[in-house]
Amino acid sequence: MKGDPSPKTETHKITGLILAGGQSRRMGQDKAGLIYRSRSLLDRATDLLRHLPVGDIVVLGREDTKYGVRDTEPHLGPARAIRNWLRRQDKPMNLLVIPVDMPELGREQLYELLAHEKGAYFHDLYLPFYVRAAKASAVHASTERMRDLISAFDLTELPVPVHWRTALMNINTPDDLRALEERQLG
Template sequence: MRTDAPWTGVLLAGGRSRRMGRDKAGLVWNGRTLLQHQSQLLMDAGAQRVVVSGDYPQAQGIPDAVSDQGPLGGLLAVSAVLEDGPLVVLPIDMPQVAPALLAALAQAPARCAHYRGHVLPLRLALDAALRAWLAQSPQLPPEQRSLRALHAACNGTILPLAPGDVRLLANCNTPDEWAALAS
């Protein structure tokens, strides 16, 4: 499914993968690395282009300008190189997500939206206000530096998620979770 309104996919791949013990982007899912697979998922969903947040020169990845800021650090870095417009943010470790879920998220009539119970994937409208919030986020107390705080600051929308789709938003942070997901 492809959307009519142009949007950019942002693939969050800049984390340290501490619990996994190795770089998640290099894990293989259905014969491709997660970096390749997730990028293709975003394109299949209708992204006009995909930007990788993380130090991946082979994918023209954009490293975090401010380290240890989690997903907000990645969004801050990519916001510096992107034009205003809709984004769909997808983590590297969610390989089962359906392109239709990403496409529906891209079309949500909201500045910020995510599915009930899952802060990622996330739809954002990149504009001056979002850039300003991201720019000041490194100075926030740690408990206020989160995607949930961003969602609240944007008066975000929570979209319903069909019970059968919950499993599609499973992510993996440990070798055991990866093994369970990959089996």
């Protein structure tokens, strides 16, 4: 199947990282706990990773969950959260990073990322992404923006097929969530 991970990508060697530590100011409530199709966004993201060739799952910014770890600098953005977490790791790792606020994200999109030797991301989106052998030394202490992080990892940029636009859509406001729910009903 197109997009399946290569044989070189062993299950136990991929860490799935869910970004769930944002303030959710525009949403007005914690996005990880939002219910979409009868399940929280955090449960959806965790279940998605469980059905992929991922060994370890980490929920960054959520100590209150089974897989949660504290963000050392809370609410300073995803690039800094990833950078700081990666700097605490003792060895390079294959890392699949997904946001908690992309409820229609599926295996097909993530397998497409995993299929690329050095890692990949989708055009005009910094999340999700996959990087092979991510190591702290690749990320400078001054890395504060996602575009800088993606550049530091030298990832392959992939086009976004039109039929994947909904799957790769973040929800940031109550209106975004309503629009997604209406799209699914229509």
